[in-house]
Amino acid sequence: MKRQTLAALIALLLLTFPVNLMAERADYCVIPLPKSLTTDDTKTFFLHSGQGISYDAGNPEIARNAQFLRTWVREITGVSLTLTPDDKHAAIRLNTGLAADKNVKGRKAKNKKEKRKAPAALTAQQQEAYVITVDGSGIEINARMPIGLFRAAQTLRKSLPVTQEADSVELPYTRISDEPRFAYRGAMLDCARHYFSVETIKNYIDILALHGCNQFHWHLTEDQGWRFEVQALPELAKKGSVREQTVIGHNTGVYDGQRYGGYYSQAECRELVNYAAARYINIIPEIDLPGHMMGALHVFPNLGCTGGPYPVCTRWGVMNEVLCAGNPETITFLKTVLGELCDVFPSKYIHIGGDECPKTRWKQCPKCQAKAKALGLKDDGKHSVENQLQSWINHEMESFLQARGRNIIGWDEVLEGGLTDDGIVMSWRGVKGGIEAARQHHRVIMSPTTFCYIDYYQLRDRGLQPDAIGGYLPLSQVYSFEPLAADVLSEEEQKYILGPQVNLWTEYIAYPQHLFYMLLPRLDAISEVQWCYPGQKDFEGFKSRLPQMLKIYDLMGFSYCRKYE
Numbered sequence: 001m002k003r004q005t006l007a008a009l010i011a012l013l014l015l016t017f018p019v020n021l022m023a024e025r026a027d028y029c030v031i032p033l034p035k036s037l038t039t040d041d042t043k044t045f046f047l048h049s050g051q052g053i054s055y056d057a058g059n060p061e062i063a064r065n066a067q068f069l070r071t072w073v074r075e076i077t078g079v080s081l082t083l084t085p086d087d088k089h090a091a092i093r094l095n096t097g098l099a100a101d102k103n104v105k106g107r108k109a110k111n112k113k114e115k116r117k118a119p120a121a122l123t124a125q126q127q128e129a130y131v132i133t134v135d136g137s138g139i140e141i142n143a144r145m146p147i148g149l150f151r152a153a154q155t156l157r158k159s160l161p162v163t164q165e166a167d168s169v170e171l172p173y174t175r176i177s178d179e180p181r182f183a184y185r186g187a188m189l190d191c192a193r194h195y196f197s198v199e200t201i202k203n204y205i206d207i208l209a210l211h212g213c214n215q216f217h218w219h220l221t222e223d224q225g226w227r228f229e230v231q232a233l234p235e236l237a238k239k240g241s242v243r244e245q246t247v248i249g250h251n252t253g254v255y256d257g258q259r260y261g262g263y264y265s266q267a268e269c270r271e272l273v274n275y276a277a278a279r280y281i282n283i284i285p286e287i288d289l290p291g292h293m294m295g296a297l298h299v300f301p302n303l304g305c306t307g308g309p310y311p312v313c314t315r316w317g318v319m320n321e322v323l324c325a326g327n328p329e330t331i332t333f334l335k336t337v338l339g340e341l342c343d344v345f346p347s348k349y350i351h352i353g354g355d356e357c358p359k360t361r362w363k364q365c366p367k368c369q370a371k372a373k374a375l376g377l378k379d380d381g382k383h384s385v386e387n388q389l390q391s392w393i394n395h396e397m398e399s400f401l402q403a404r405g406r407n408i409i410g411w412d413e414v415l416e417g418g419l420t421d422d423g424i425v426m427s428w429r430g431v432k433g434g435i436e437a438a439r440q441h442h443r444v445i446m447s448p449t450t451f452c453y454i455d456y457y458q459l460r461d462r463g464l465q466p467d468a469i470g471g472y473l474p475l476s477q478v479y480s481f482e483p484l485a486a487d488v489l490s491e492e493e494q495k496y497i498l499g500p501q502v503n504l505w506t507e508y509i510a511y512p513q514h515l516f517y518m519l520l521p522r523l524d525a526i527s528e529v530q531w532c533y534p535g536q537k538d539f540e541g542f543k544s545r546l547p548q549m550l551k552i553y554d555l556m557g558f559s560y561c562r563k564y565e
């Protein structure tokens, strides 16, 4: 072929397919890594602006997921798709129902009866399963339930090249089949030491959803501020949320002289519940009791053993002033609070805290001691009288909440006075509390400081980071966490471990940028602990997949720690 003819041919080709030749490629090696992924890089499908997303228009939940996908594809790539419900020939097709089980390996219903019953028999993880197939006909997503479509849409979102202004992107043929390892995949945010806006919490929820998390544990009350509106007790949040000033640094004795406050109205809480639910995230509210209560004691000093007065705390630490266990008004107060909490938060789990409750006052308080006597509490060599008194409060709260169809979660101190009937233990002082609870056949969430406290420094060189509470928890350490404690727990006992959670306490974090810097990319690491099986995990591979996530954070305007160890 003559050189001019060849040049003309190339020019013609460029004119005919200008976009395709410039299209950037998708890469399905996302975080968290899917369970199974087979890609053929030699064949690709081109996704163009103007192509459609098909879905079941009769189902608003699925329609919402289709809309999410459309928005994300546009944000990440620039490709503008249209919603084309019930179009079998659309470029992207979202399918749900039992048909998905033909594609999800090992779950094909055996007969008509099983087909009818199948959804009820599914584990939480199986309900989230999905399959993505990319071939010459486009992108087909099959899931059992709408939640699976959402998970698939997130995987597709993270797979796409961050081009922002492209008209077309190229997707290698692939088959991805995925479901999470753990049913519970949580992250906690302390909005009591510092208040974060509803907008920031929505961002936090978006980031959790991007990582496949499904539980947002919201720490709402503290010594330094009460942040949940209780309508029967209007003064509680109004006054209990405000501290006169805040200590500078690590309890230096020097204060900033600035009043600090803020709380969440019930309308705002409901807005967040709905926002999270649309992203398949449950909000677990925490009212930390009977310690960490100075915000409430400030407003109701009669609920303390000494009668106060109690200022809302202006410094950090564990305070001796706690709710009086011997005052019946304490129980009435807590039931009023938890009653309204249940009205606002539909979560099956309600966190009642229970950590760091010194017994100094209880030991000397006539009311507390009289209560212990009336209950017949005796030191049995394993549980002190005062620890049993705390356990009695936990039982009171548990039966109150059980009557409303809820289960309690407590920090691992709840083991010290004897565990309640159906309480879930959140193991934070290492994994030993979780192990003990699992052995007693109690459900467990693993969030030990050693792997899950992302308020700790993330780099060895403290000079490179903002001030933090202490410790050292680099990315690699979070990534290395194995929550099942298989070396000491039997297979049967391991079943009680629901999953892992990271905790972000905010004594030293006052602004959203700092918050996201602490969260990212350590949330990426925990997301693989939560989602992937040990055989899939590989820190080097994980690090090679991280830059794509960082591009997404840049695009969304989230700060993150750029160096990692």
Ligand code: ACM
Binding pocket: 355, 356, 411, 428
């Ligand atoms: C805790 O970190 N005090 C639960």
Ligand code: ZN
Binding pocket: 304, 305, 323, 324, 325, 326, 327, 361, 362, 365, 366, 367, 368
């Ligand atoms: Zn007392």
